[in-house]
Amino acid sequence: MSDKITSGTDAGFSIDTDSDKSVLQELELATKKKEAKEFGEALGEIGSFVRVQRELEEKRREQERKEIMLLKQAAEEAKALEVKKKSKKRHERKSPTNPAEAVALDESTREYNKKIAKKRSFKLFLYIVPFIILTLCFSYFPLHGWIYAFFDYNPTLGISGSEFVGLKWFKMLFGNEVQMKQMAQVLVNTFVMSTIGIITSILPMLFAVFLNEIKSEKFKNIVQTFTALPNFISWVMVYSIAFCLFSDSGMINTLLNHLGIITNPIKFLDSDKHTYLWMTLWSIWKGLGWGAIMYLAAITTISPELYEAARVEGGSRLQLIRYITIPQLMPTFMVLLMMAIANFLNNGMDQYYVFQNSFNKEHIQVLDLYVYNIGMTGGSLSLASGISMLKTIISVVLLSLVNFVSKKTRGESII
Amino acid sequence: MESNNKYRAPGSAGKVQADKAPGKQVTTQSRRAPGSRPDLSITKKKKKTKIFNTIFNGVIIAVFIILAFVCAYPFYYMIINTLSANDLSANGSVNFIPKGIHLNNYIDVLNIRGMGRATVISLLRTVIGTFCTVMASAFLGYMFTQKRMWKRTFWYRFFVITMYFNAGLIPMYITMKNLHLTDNFLVYILPAVVQPFNIILVKTYVESIPESLQEAAALEGASTIKIFTGIILPLSKPILATVAIFSVVAQWNAFQDTLLYITDQGLYSLQYLLYTYINQASSLASMVRNNNGAIVNAATQQTPTSIRMTVSVIVVLPILFVYPIFQRFFIKGIMIGSVKG
Secondary structure, X not given: OXXXXXXXXXXXXXXXXXHHHHHXXXXXXXXXHHHHHHHHHHHHHHHHXXXXXXXXXXXXXXXXXXXXXXXXXXXXOHHHHHHHHHHHHHHHHHOOOOXXXXXXXXXXXXXXXXXXXXXXHHHHHHHHHHHHHHHHHHHHHHHHHHHHHHEEOOOOOHHHHOEEOOOHHHHHHHHOHHHHHHHHHHHHHHHHHHHHHHHHOOHHHHHHHHHHOOOOHHHHHHHHHHHHHHHHOOHHHHHHXXXXXXXXXXXXXXXXXXXXXXXXXXXXXOOOOOHHHHHHHHHHHHHHHHHHHHHHHHHHOOOHHHHHHHHHOOOOHHHHHHHHHHXXXXXXXXXXXXXXXHOOOOOOOHHHHHHOOOOOHHHHOOHHHHHXXXXXXXXXXXXXXXXXXXXXXXXXXXXXXXXXXXXXXXXXXXX | OHHHHHHHOOOOOHHHHHHHOOHHHHHHHHOOOEOEOOOHHHHHHHHHHHHHHHHHHHHHHHHHHHHHHHHHHHHHHHHHHHHOOHHHXXXXXXXXXXXXXXXXXXXXXXXXXXXXXXXXXXXXHHHHHHHHHHHHHHHHHHHOOOOOOOOHHHHHHHHHHXXXXXXXXXXXXXXXXXXXXXXXXXXXXXXXXXXXXXXXXXXXXXXXXXXXXXXXXXXXXXXXXXXXXXXXXXXXXXXXXXXXXXXXXXXXHOOHHHHHHOOOHHHOOHHHHHHHHHXXXXXXXXXXHHHHOOOOXXXXXXXXXXXXXXXXXXXXXXXXXXXXXXXXXXXXXXXHXXXXX
């Protein structure tokens, strides 16, 4: 019997680590319950003694509480823990030989601690409530707008005044010949742009790999600074620059005119020729240097020993690139690639919105821009909501698919 | 090494050299450890490598110079053209060096109605928005390192998952309308406060700060808020700087929210105004011309192009100033971000 108790009390105060504690507590709890029952019966006969003991116990409990609170706070701070534990143990050794006391004390403190911990954890939660409300408002609440896809939504009447039309808009999307043709063109645009985007996503990696081959740090820095710059201006600015350089009276046309190469200005912006190519070039111009920074950061983490070993073996520079740098960058590339695939339908609309005009509308309209054009300009809010909804669902499916593939092939998820 | 090589194998190809030497010897020698006497085929190879290296270096340096030029020149071109005499600039004769420098373009453009107000709006949204985002990201990032928080993992996921879906343009617009945020300055601030990606960045960073610091402060009786302001904020400055930069650039460049939610001209942001100016530069130019009255001077007279370029330069200048100062933070931030992937 006494064996059990000492082991129990010991366990109660050996709060070395959290995991240790929890395991021991579980064990303890089981034994304690049993013991409590037995001792309760035994002690029933000596009630008066118990009453006196209880008073003592009360006092001791107060002391215990204080100590345990302190101990808990300092749980992982080694030094403090060391000191506290010693004092605790000393105290424990002096503590009552009466088993009932020890048991009751243990349980009450634990309960008390639990209560405090719960209160504290809830208080911590209360701090983030305002942010939860914000997220609810701007990320979750808008999802209710999907129901507009099933109504003939009229903004002036509100949802209660609008007529429920079921799947009318979705049927229209795929039933109507004209609509279908337009939709097909939009989808083709989206697919082409995204595919080109994914193919050209290898360029930042190559950029970083070759920039890394240059010895001069100064040159590297200057190149990095200049090429990353366009990433920090908006698409409106990019369009403005494009206008300055490529419009009828822009720099290129004026220059070519002066040189006598052309007499009529070349229409770079107001034409439907090579729309895909131009859009790709602009996104490369804007994103190349910035995209490379991530790879450059990844290159700095490659162990120099790898290169040294390869050089000793007589590897040439190209071989070093081919067999060390690129394979080492592959994980980064794969993560970005998968993100790009998950975002296949989300080209964003800023770029296409600023560059669109009546000439290139057919080939520049990607899904995001199409939603804007029919929703905000065309006024078919319901149809636009429907397309948004389909787009989001497909994107989420793509994301989970890509995540699944990533888990299978690389052993880690990208989310 | 170089002269040695020439002396041994004057002008003959590496392959011939290898053939001449007895086969066995070549193989043993080529397998020798570096530092021992180099055999002929290796020195030959080294010479070849050297030539290759020179060409290789030359090519990549040239390519990078071209790329840097292509990225930086448009900015330079616009700046020098806004400073130059407008008739020369319209001629296309200002390409590398500014000619006939004057500042009238800037004075005229800043006097266009709406310009000053839009600048103030853009500045306000950038400052307030960035402050809110940084503080919220820092606080949430710190709170999510507190293991005791009630249902911590659930709430963390609750925030992070919003990165991967959005309701779409129209539902968002209707929501903003229902919340009475259209034509309201708050529409620039509130939706941007909670940024899951920033929260991840800060959380990862805070986790790298030794926990004993927080424990010690708690032992001294510091509250959660006190620990946040006294320990976490000062210690996570580098990552907060990164978050701030991202936010500044995003806020300053934002254009879609004005396009969608704002119809009140008094709340237009500079970017949106720039967009409208680009499209109506001709009428603006004539307006400015009329304002200037009888004084006709070809060098300072506004043309549509000069208006466009001047507005663009005004919009891009703050970014050009901020960018080099904070460039060093980007890499750090990106590296922390890439840890998560």
